Every structure is written in structure tokens, then in C-alpha cells.
Amino acid sequence: MTRPSAYAHTPNASGDWHGLAHHLQKxxxxxxxxxxxxxxxxxxxxxxxxxxxxxxxxDYEYSSTCYARWRCLN
Structure with missing residues (x-):
């Protein structure tokens, strides 16, 4: 699954992103x-x-893409 433009959480173990709009509605x-x-x-x-x-x-988006032992996603 591709990364949504805004997301609620970093990817799960399967690599799936949780889109923020969907999360907020739920x-x-x-x-x-x-x-x-x-x-x-x-x-x-x-x-x-x-x-x-x-x-x-x-600013939140950048900080949450830098996860998992301080490695940043490109």
C-alpha cells in the first residue's frame, strides 16, 4: 500500500499505512x-x-517518517 498524504500511524508490520482521514472518521x-x-x-x-x-x-509528517532507529524514509 502506498503512503497516504496524511497518515495516523507509521506502517504496521505488513508495511500498510493508516490514512489519517479514515482513522479520524472511525x-x-x-x-x-x-x-x-x-x-x-x-x-x-x-x-x-x-x-x-x-x-x-x-512538521508532524516529517517527524513521524523518521522512525525505527532514527532512519528517515525518502
Whole structure:
């Protein structure tokens, strides 16, 4: 799998990247479900959706590509 333009995590053991948009949508849906118990599903949704927005910052992208014993990806 090719690396998405924004990603949530570095590649897993299979080399697959986890795209950030997909990750945020999945977390938002799960957070909404959990927040229903507090009668605040909309707040839960937005908390899940926004929890990793900083990963769209180009500085984060560079820092997370330099992983695994300080080797940087090209």
C-alpha cells in the first residue's frame, strides 16, 4: 500500500499505512457511540474527529517518517 498524504500511524508490520482521514472518521464514530452514554453524542463525535488534527501539520509528517532507529524514509 502506498503512503497516504496524511497518515495516523507509521506502517504496521505488513508495511500498510493508516490514512489519517479514515482513522479520524472511525474514531469519531466510536467516540459518538461511547458519548451516547453521557447524552453527548455530538460532542463525542467532534472530539474523536479532532483528536489528531495536528497530524496534518507538515512538521508532524516529517517527524513521524523518521522512525525505527532514527532512519528517515525518502
Amino acid at each position: 474514531v469519531a464514530a466510536r467516540s459518538r457511540t461511547l458519548a451516547e452514554k453521557l447524552a453527548t453524542p455530538q460532542m463525542g463525535y467532534y472530539a474523536g474527529l479532532w483528536h489528531d488534527l495536528g497530524k496534518y501539520n507538515p
